[in-house]
Amino acid sequence: MYVKSRLAVVLAERRMRMIDLVELTGISFNTIRRYYYGDDIKKLDLDIVNRICQALNCTISDLFIFVNPDEQEIDK
Numbered sequence: 001m002y003v004k005s006r007l008a009v010v011l012a013e014r015r016m017r018m019i020d021l022v023e024l025t026g027i028s029f030n031t032i033r034r035y036y037y038g039d040d041i042k043k044l045d046l047d048i049v050n051r052i053c054q055a056l057n058c059t060i061s062d063l064f065i066f067v068n069p070d071e072q073e074i075d076k
Contacts, residue, residue, distance in 0.1 A: 004067045005038040010056060024055040035063075 011021065018032050025032075027048055034041060035052070049060055056062075 001066050001068055003041070003044065003064050005035050005041065006063055006065060007032075007035045007052070008037070010058060010062055011036070014056065016056075021052065021055060025051045027051060 011018065018029065018036055021027070021032050022029050031048060032052075035048070044064070049063065052063065053060060
């Protein structure tokens with residue numbers, strides 16, 4: 001299993017851009033971008049996740065889902 005980011009979906013639902021989240025959280029654009037696209041996230045930084053959750057008024061389960069590698073093939 002691996003973790004898949006849903007940040008892009010959550011921001012779209014709120015009609016927000018990455019730069020809006022940068023301004024709300026103080027997190028660097030590159031870090032927000034990594035979470036947005038799910039690039040190179042080897043481990044979750046709980047401080048960053050907490051700041052994103054507070055800014056978006058959501059929970060960690062809104063931002064991330066666990067994916068079974070076998071199911072990934074079905075989604076493609």
